[in-house]
Amino acid sequence: MAPLRVLELYSGIGGMHQALKESCTSAEVVAAVDVNTLANEVYKHNFPSTLLWAKTIEGITLKEFDRLSFDMILMSPPCQPFTRNELLQTLETCGFKYQEFLLSPTCLGIPNSRLRYFLIAKLHQEPFSFQAPGQVSLLVLLEFALFHGD
Known part of the structure; x- marks a missing residue:
């Protein structure tokens, strides 16, 4: 079974990404979105290979959402x-x-x-x-x- 493709909204420094990783769920965070520049710097340090968009979720177009082809959304709004x-x-x-x-x-x-x-x-x-x-699930609580x- 292919890993879940996950979109992380209001990603902050990556708490939900880390919780997902610690849960041992077969998943890949395909993109993270947060407007906070300082949090984004920390996120990029923690998860350098994850696509990170520095924008509000209202700034994401439907085409961009569709291109990500995600199965699950994590967020901490x-x-x-x-x-x-x-x-x-x-x-x-x-x-x-x-x-x-x-x-x-x-x-x-x-x-x-x-x-x-x-x-x-x-x-x-x-x-x-x-x-x-x-x-x-530990996935939720590890945050x-x-x-x-x-």
Whole structure:
């Protein structure tokens, strides 16, 4: 089976890319997108072979999206604009199945109790392979341990 082709939006310094790598999932990040120039410098140092676009996601054309031919999107967007808007309604309208989680790094033994919002969505209708926050993939949770010091 071919590796998943992954697009990383709001890539920052590459926390989600590293989490994907640590998960041992057969995947390749085909492009990363972030507007922050300092974060992009660190990302390029961490992942020099990954295509990095220094632009907003609104600046990506449909042709550019199509050319990437990605299977999955990873992103760590700023919270307010995405968790408060009509994201869930959009996901449902487009046929996505999703699960939401409020998780704390303490569930991994990391001494930081700040709750974080995670949403995992997929287009297929099969059920998720986990039902409780304790069963959430390491792919999602490693981002806490590797790149969040707040």
